[in-house]
Amino acid sequence: MKQINSLSISSVILTLLICIPAVLIFIHIFFGESNNWQHLVDTVLYEYVFNSLYIMLGVAVLTSIIGFSTAYITTMFKFSFSDFFHYALILPFAIPTYIVAYIYGGMFDITGSVTTFILNLLNMKISEVYFFDIMSIEGAIIVMSLVLYPYVYLVSKTYLRAESASIIDASKTLGLSQWQIFYKVIIPISRPAIVAGVILAVMEAVADFGVMDYFGVSTFVTGIFRTWFGMGSVEDASRLAGMLMLFIFLLIFFEKYQRKNKQYKSSGKDFKPISKIQLHGSKNILAFLACFFPFFFGFLLPFFQMSYWFYLSYEYVIDEDFFTVLTQTLVIATFSALLITLMAFVFVYNVRLSKSHFSDMLTQISKLGYSIPGAVIAVGILSFFTLLDKNILAAFDANFLISGTIAAVIFGYCVRFLAIAINNYESGFSKIPFTYDDACKTMNIKQKRVLWYVILPLIKNSGLAAFIIVFIEIIKELPLTMILRPFNYDTLAVLTHELVMQSQIVESSVPSMFIVGLGIISVLILARKMIKD
Secondary structure (H helix, E strand, O other): OHHHHHHHHHHHHHHHHHHHHHHHHHHHHHHOOOOOHHHHHHHOHHHHHHHHHHHHHHHHHHHHHHHHHHHHHHHHEEOOOHHHHHHHOOHHHHOOHHHHHHHHHHHHOOOOHHHHHHHHHHOOOHHHOOOOOOOOHHHHHHHHHHHHHHHHHHHHHHHHHHOOHHHHHHHHHOOOOHHHHHHHHHHHHHHHHHHHHHHHHHHHHHOOOHHHHHHOOOOHHHHHHHHHHHOOOHHHHHHHHHHHHHHHHHHHHHHHHHHHOOOOOOOOOOOOOOOOEEOOHHHHHHHHHHHHHHHHHHHHHHHHHHHHHHHHHHHHHOOHHHHHHHHHHHHHHHHHHHHHHHHHHHHHHHHHHHOOHHHHHHHHHHHHHHHOOHHHHHHHHHHHHHHHHHHHHHHOOOOOOOOOOHHHHHHHHHHHHHHHHHHHHHHHHOOOOHHHHHHHHHOOOOHHHHHHHHHHHHHHHHHHHHHHHHHHHHHHOOHHHHHHOOOOOOOHHHHHHHHHHOOOHHHHHHHHHHHHHHHHHHHHHHHHHHHHO
16 A cells, blocks of 8 residues: 555656646736737738648648558558568658758759759759749648658558448448558548548647758747747747647647547447458559658658768768767657656556556646657746746756756656657556456555566566657657757757758768667557567
8 A cells, every 4th residue: 555655646746747837838828928928919910820720731631541541451461571561651750850851952943963963964954944932831741751751651551441331331242342442441530540640730830840940931830949048038939839838739649639539430349350352463563552652752852862961971970979979869759758768657557556547547647748859848848947946946056057958858858758658568567367366456455566576577568669760759859858968968860950950961860860760669669569469
């Protein structure tokens, strides 16, 4: 009982700490107005709202088309390399959106390598040929859709595989053709899964900083940076962050609502696996191309270009300073991932032991941080630590500051990525029957021994997966790290962004390759978990 109370108290304290940044941001919506706010409303706020909505709409349309069509084809049909595409279509997840944006900008900008090659081939000038401007809001939508469509692909594919083939068989007995089954049966029953995947992609798009900053598109996130660093207005940056956070929470509410009200669900009693149809001839070629193009433009082309640039520049970039950045990245990611994995275990194990709604509610609240953009969390944490510096530490005559330290960065990672580790543990614990705990109780085995000899061996794989995935996410994180990092403390993501901002696109491929290499590891783990599940 004493141990249960300790876990419960720890969960309450951790939840309160994790909620503080969001609460401070929320307060700024109503009380954080300054003299600059009216200027922002008159000049740029409309542009932030319009561009954010435009990007959301564009990404929603493209990711739903690409993600669902590929999920449907690979689930229902057998064609050339169909088993390969099961994994390959997830690989765009391995490359952060901002790195793909840097690569496409370097290739297709008016001075890009591909553009220059084509102009030289045609012996023409840029003014004589129409080129689609990749450095535009439409270009940003296309680039992000090529990287984010796996959200829709994964959710839709999982949903389609879980649906009973008897639904399709019943449709065939009614005389429906394959095409009629697709748009009269498959699309309606898959609507909740499509919407869920699209909302995840849209949330990532609207919270993006790297792509928007590089393409020069003004959104809420870039506005937060400009207001904070350009105008020096903490209050107005916090207010923008609060508006964005409310926007994201509305999306989450909508996703929960539409999932709750889904009307099409297999009973499970008549379930049988879907028998894939073998495609031949032109249909085989079309299915192959439909899966190949998203894989090619979302992963293969950026990866080959990045590898070539890496070959050209690694000798000039990899030096003592680069190894310092690499070491800093690995150290902070390892320590933060270990801390987050431990915190997540406290939450989930507390829910298992206490079996109370209150503990479960604390766990669900602590997971909300993952839905909040990194820039918003960073603003909230800076506000919190500034309050500590000015009021509490000053009252005790402490001559040091918390804000602008590694502690602030690690705290930000904990708020942002705790949900990933919790989800992994929840999945792992769901496979351990409660009868194990009951059997130990009947033998009067102490809880500590049950934890050490029963629970930990069974949950170690989930803990390892949680650590690895959180570790990779921290390596990729850009806006939160940029705002909270101490002066001259760079990570691989920050170094990549700074090289790009200095127009050193080719050189930026070196830290990018390290990030992508680690990202591929996480994708392979994800694919392996899909097979096991």
